[in-house]
Amino acid sequence: MSTSADTEYSAKEVALHKEGTDAWMTIHGEVYDVTKYLHDHPGGADVLVEAAGMDASEAFDNAGHSEDAFEIMEQYRVGKLKGAKKFGAQPVKVTLQPPxxxxxxxxxxxxxxxxxxxxxxxxxxxxxxxxxxxxxxxxxxxxxxxxxxxxxxxxxxxxxxxxxxxxxxxxxxxxxxxxxxxxxxxxxxxxxxxxxVDFHANIFANPTHMRMPKSPRPDPLLVRGWLHPSQYQSLPLIEKVLVAPNVYRFVFELPNPQAVAGLPIGQHVSIAGPIDEKTGKASVSRSYTPVSNNSDKGVLELVIRCYPDGQLTGGYLAGLEVGDEVAFRGPKGAMRYRPGLCRKIGMVAGGTGITPMYQLIRAICENERDLTEVSLVYANRSEADMLLRAELEAFARRYPKNLKLHYLVDEAPAHGKWAHGVGRVNKDVMAKHLPAPAADTKIMLCGPPGMVKGASATLVELGFEKAAATSKMSDQVFVF
Ligand SMILES: Cc1cc2nc3c(=O)[nH]c(=O)nc-3n(C[C@H](O)[C@H](O)[C@H](O)COP(=O)(O)OP(=O)(O)OC[C@H]3O[C@@H](n4cnc5c(N)ncnc54)[C@H](O)[C@@H]3O)c2cc1C
Ligand code: HEM
Structure with missing residues (x-):
């Protein structure tokens, strides 16, 4: 089919191209044929195939794409959506801003x-x-x-x-x-x-149909703060502690002791690698879920596993010293937890995949009015690799109605006192330690791709809905 940038397509025409071998999508009123880009997409081919044939604007925005993405997109644009107005999608600019x-x-x-x-x-x-x-x-x-x-x-x-x-x-x-x-x-x-009034937010930026917030005092965990969604800003590292093999707890200092990061529960930040002075661009960026939240004033804390061959963690993050500055932007991601989202949450986490789960667990346990029941299955290679264990167990002890824990390790520890499971996350473990499917129940997954893929398939066998490649908060199975 011959196309030009001005060709107009109806939503029905776009919907015809919904396969991995022929994938079109609409993003902010423009139509893209991403078939040849699927396997180069840094966010994975699956998310694009899942969005093929549809309007992917919201999912695209949630991923917080940079200027690079906007540049790449241009070559895949095949036309416009019929009747679409001009939208203002904003690329993320890699610039450093004052606090x-x-x-x-x-x-x-x-x-x-x-x-x-x-x-x-x-x-x-x-x-x-x-x-x-x-x-x-x-x-x-x-x-x-x-x-x-x-x-x-x-x-x-x-x-x-x-x-x-x-x-x-x-x-x-x-x-x-x-x-x-x-x-x-x-x-x-x-x-x-x-x-x-939150003067940080421009109240006049709200579309006229939007209601102003009901409560004059917003949930403190959801207030805006230092983070900027479209601009990288840097913070100095004030503490770096080895908490498990190759895993560090990094503490960064916010511009003043009363400042909050402004990260809603469940969302994450992006860290940019060293910025090339000539191009002004970061060589690489990766997502991280802080373990601090808005109740921790003046600091932003992360727990990060550094892989020797990791592009961001290997050379750059592992080599950070106190006083070094790191560039962050956010919040990013589709999850913005609020009490009452559901009654029960089953969580399956692997390795550093515990960080978003910990965010939610902490917010739920620290809010005495939040009665959500969480059951966590946390898998690691060994006991030594487990992260945030003391914190999780303290919550489970203090709030037994809110949190139940089940750990898995590859092999039983030599000390012989291991009261949890051994082996991989499988159907038996999930059936026994996660809540059953119900309208008021959600399952959340985060960990290595193999674990997430396996757990998603098992959940379908257990009667849950199939996880979408790009999760929405309303999904029964949410993948971070
Ligand atoms: C929403 C979200 C939140 C995240 N939060 C955290 C967090 O709080 N803490 C944290 O440490 N990481 C977190 N991650 C993972 C992180 O974004 C990076 O993928 C990770 O730090 C590796 O980046 P890299 O550039 O160093 O490695 P890459 O260069 O991308 O990969 C290098 C090697 O590392 C290995 N590797 C990379 N990622 C994983 C993994 N997840 N499991 C097993 N092996 C892997 C692979 O074998 C690969 O060969 C999160 C990811 C997402 C999407
Ligand atoms: C033509 C369309 C698209 C292009 C060119 C594109 C390009 C990119 C690029 C370059 C990145 C790396 C980060 C960055 O530089 O921004 C990225 C990351 C990502 N993209 Fe896309 N993308 C497209 C569409 C989409 C869509 C439709 C979705 C969702 C349905 C999506 C989801 C993601 C996700 C989840 C990431 C990882 C973000 C993270 O680091 O957390 N992308 N994409």
Missing amino acids: QEKKVAASRSLAVSKSVAASAIAAGAIGGLCYAASLSNREIIPQAVLQHLKSLAAPIVKGTGSSSQRQGLGFFEGILAASAVFAVAGTMASHEFSKM
Whole structure:
């Protein structure tokens, strides 16, 4: 079929190309034929095949693609979706930005001072009107309005204690009295208002059909913070501890001790490798789920396994020293956990795949109103490779209704006191240690591709829905 960049296709025509051998998709109103790109896609061929024939805009955005992706896409564009408007998909720019927190503070004080200025102007105007009211013999304002203004001004005039004997207000008293009262009231009102509104977010950026948040105090775990979704910003490393063979706990310092990362529970960050000074681009970027959350002020903490041959972890992350700066962006990913998402969660994690699970477990256990029941199956090669074990066991002890743990290791440890399982994640283990399929139950998977693939297939045998290649929060089986 001959195509040109201006050819228009209907959604039905795009839907005809939904195979691994013929994969088209719509992303923000543009139509792409990605058949030849499937096996080069860094996010994997599966996600593209899964999205073939459909509108993949949301999934594409969730992956937080960079400028590189936008450049690559151009060569696969075959036309436009009929009737589509121009959308503003934003590539992620690899640039280093000054810390956000300063901007927040600046914009907050700017907003407050704007309100104060507005109050002062209003006060001046009312003061002027009071003065006008005092000159009731002049014919510039209708008498009814003057009477009303006088009655409004009366309490202020009384407050000054002297003017009541006079025929009217003097110019300066009118200005001063009204200014004082309205400036104080205006400042108090703007202060209260500034506490209710998240000035980091541009409230006017919300489409008109969107409702403003119901609660003036948003869930602290979901508030915005230092992270920026489309720009890399750097943080200094302040601590690096070896917690298991080749696994480090990295602690990075946020710009001030009260700053929060701004990462919703379940989402992750992207770390960019060293940035080439000539091109301004990072050589490689990878995803990581921090183990800290918004209740940890001033720090961003990660647990990362460093592979000797790993492009990002091998040379770069393993070699980091305290004081070195690392570039982050986020939040990324389709999971934004909130209490009430479901009643039961079964989790299967392998190795460092524990980090997103730990995020959720921590948020659930630390919220006394969250009654979600979590059953975790955590697989590792050996006991020594297990991550965050002490933290998980502390939660399971303290919140037995919220968390049940089952570990798996490749071989039983020599000490002979191993009370958990041995071997791979299989159907028996999953049937015994995960909740059964139900409308209010979700399963979450994270770990090496082999484990995730095997567990997904077993879940179908157990009666769960098939996991999609790119998960959505509404899915019964969610793969991080
Ligand atoms: C949403 C998400 C969250 C993640 N969170 C974390 C986290 O908190 N901590 C963490 O350590 N990692 C995490 N990862 C994995 C991480 O993104 C990288 O894949 C990993 O650090 C390897 O990157 P690399 O460039 O060093 O290795 P690559 O150059 O990509 O691979 C080098 C070698 O490492 C091995 N390898 C790579 N990844 C894995 C793996 N997952 N299992 C087994 N072998 C592997 C392969 O054998 C490969 O040959 C997460 C991944 C995703 C998608
Ligand atoms: C023509 C279309 C696409 C192109 C050219 C493309 C390109 C890329 C590139 C270059 C990356 C590496 C990271 C980056 O530089 O951004 C990437 C990562 C990824 N892509 Fe795509 N992509 C396309 C469509 C999609 C779609 C439709 C989806 C989802 C359905 C998707 C999901 C992902 C995921 C999950 C990652 C991994 C992100 C991470 O590091 O966490 N991509 N893609």
